[in-house]
Amino acid sequence: MSTDEPLFDRLGGQDAIETVVDDFYERVLNDGQVAHHFEKTDTTALRAHQAQFISAVTGGPVDYDGADMYDAHEGMGITDDEFDAVAEHLETALEINDVPESDRQQVLIEIDSYRSDIVGA
Template identity: 45%
Template sequence: MSESIYSQIGGQEAVERVVDDFYDRVLSDDRLVDYFEATEMTELRTHQVQFVSAVAGGPVEYTGGEMRDAHAHLDIDEEHFDLVAAYLERALRENGVSERNVGAIMSEVAALKDPVLGR
């Protein structure tokens, strides 16, 4: 059996570092911060750790809402989705995740674009 991406990148501690870095970037961007104004960030960070862990093959089950429903009230446009995805990709790379594993994780994120955008 091959080692999961989750294990290769360093498990929960590494995923938590990536998620913290990711939200630091997102919340520092004036184009995005309003989306998170009324959001309980501790809960959101927990869901994001679960999500990244699950798509990386970790021993975690994602318990967040269905993507279309969870984002419907935000009226997210393509530009903002792409910005958020770029910040996640940068956080993965800058926290030592290999290009191959970044690609695998980001392909899972790309698959969520239409549901997040309500399409």
């Protein structure tokens, strides 16, 4: 594949992103360090919003219509360590779904750009 393609396409499009998101949440929801943040969350809706968000930030033909990152995480008390743990789960989910290292790093850079809106919100 050409690197001129949007990251969304290099990831495999919407179906592949949804698979990554499912694998990601299986890891997150089984991680005692961060799972408590999701106890009162509709994880089906959360998975849909996460797939939509990743699709949008990777250049897909998708508009993210969820809450902005600060509002979505306000009052949750997320720490840098928890953010890093979740990012690590995302990287693992991307890796086990055969996303090349350079594309994994690009996704993580995109996600990390929202750190200040998520941590300590």
